[in-house]
Amino acid sequence: MASTIKDIAKKLNISVSTVSYALNNGPRPVPEDVKRRVLEAAQELQYRPNRLARSLITRRTFTIGVVPSEASADIVLSPYLQNSLNGIVNAAEELHYDVMFFTRYDQMQTQEMSDVLLDGRVDGLIFLAPPQHAPVIDVIEKHDIPHVVIAGEARPNSIQYSVDNESGVKAVLEHLFQLGHRKFGHFYGRMQMEDAIERRYFFEQMVPAMGGRFEPSWVLPGDFTMQGGEKAMLEMLANKEQPTAIFCANDEIAVGAIRGAVSQGLKVPDDYSVAGFDNVPLSTVFIPPITTVKQPVDSVASIATRALIAMIDGEKRFESKVFETELIVRDSTSRPKEDIK
Incomplete structure (x- = not known):
């Protein structure tokens, strides 16, 4: 049969409430020597707290x-x-x-x-x-x-x-501009989510403000997934004119986009530069390792x-x-x- 706080109290000849205060660090203070004796007795008796009883008393489930x-x-x-x-x-x-x-x-x-x-x-x-x-x-x-x-x-x-999606999008676009890119695509995430909405919005505002351009046919859904990124890349490659750099709303889309390009005999970054967002572990080990925006x-x-x-x-x-x-x-x-x- 499992031990209870009553067993600990009986063994130490102290009150049940004192045992409870010692085990739960309050609400009333207990002298350190008493707390030590309670903890030692609890270990000796193999006491395990009853979380159901505790939640009934505290009205919390922890x-x-x-x-x-x-x-x-x-x-x-x-x-x-x-x-x-x-x-x-x-x-x-x-x-x-x-x-x-x-x-x-x-x-x-x-x-x-x-x-x-x-x-x-x-x-x-x-x-x-x-x-x-x-x-x-x-x-x-x-x-x-x-x-x-x-x-x-x-x-x-x-x-x-x-x-800060605004500063993240700005940083990656400035990097691509410094490399010489002026034609940009964007594979966006699920548009019911705030991150996807903001990253697309800042992309569409900043590219022309920086002196670059994008076409509607270069802005495609990536669904925040590898499959979505690959599908978006294949759809974009069907266009007569294409961007030279693609900003993806997350790293999973970027991985899919690169796979889509490779499946058509193209190389990244030789044929297209691709950047992501998040800095998930996959972005460091994928070939090529992905330029991305790190968020904590x-x-x-x-x-x-x-x-x-x-x-x-x-x-x-x-x-x-x-x-x-x-x-x-x-x-x-x-x-x-x-x-x-």
């Missing part, structure tokens, strides 16, 4: 929920999601919280998703790259559930953690998780934060072929 951008097959294969979850899980583990990953319903399925998120299984929520105008976040805001949003649109009643995905997720748990603990003063990006130049970009001749 679990946070992560809501991904969509419920789809193979979603956990996304390098961006993997890096984000790594930051979330590491921070939660350090603060003694579990993480629950919600994949049954899409964020746009308001009633179904709301019922799941409000059923008491988690103390707070992280919305990861939510689609624009996701109604389920409105419901969470209305019920005053602690929550944070990563890579989403600005909302007056939500704390938002995002990266793991750090953003970690900081957002710590803020959420602080909210759960009752802290009130939080501000949204925008994180800086960094251009990483690798071998997938070079001078345009027409300039080398």
Whole structure:
């Protein structure tokens, strides 16, 4: 039979409440020598805390929920999601919280998703790259559930953690301009997501402002996936006139775009320069290694998780934060072929 705190109290001849305070670091202070004796007795008696009983007393589950951008097959294969979850899980583990990953319903399925998120299984929520105008976040805001949003649109009643897409797009375009490129393509992400919207917007604003140009037929959907990038490249290659450089909304699209070019007997960067965004591990080992914009995905997720748990603990003063990006130049970009001749 499993040991309880009553067994520890009986062994040490102290009150059950003192044992509870020692094991839970409060709410009342316990002398260090007493705490040490309690911990030693707990180990000797092979005591394991009953989290269900604890949650009934504290009205907390010590679990946070992560809501991904969509419920789809193979979603956990996304390098961006993997890096984000790594930051979330590491921070939660350090603060003694579990993480629950919600994949049954899409964020746009308001009633179904709301019922799941409000059923008491988690103390707070992280919305990861939510689609624009996701109604389920409105419901969470209305019920005053602690929550944070990563890579989403600005909302007056939500704390938002995002990266500076404007400076990231500017940095990669300036790099390509310095190499001599003036004709640009863009393979964009899912246009219901804020990062995709911003990166496309800044691309279309900055290219002509810098003295370059793009054609509508060079701006194609990449869907934030390798398959999307490959499809976009093959579609673009069917045009009579083509750009010399392609900015992709993430590294997965860039990898797919390069594969599409190679499948047609072309070389990157000899025939086309290709740049991505994110700096996922794949971008360093792919051939050629991909020029990209580094965003601190793991750090953003970690900081957002710590803020959420602080909210759960009752802290009130939080501000949204925008994180800086960094251009990483690798071998997938070079001078345009027409300039080398």
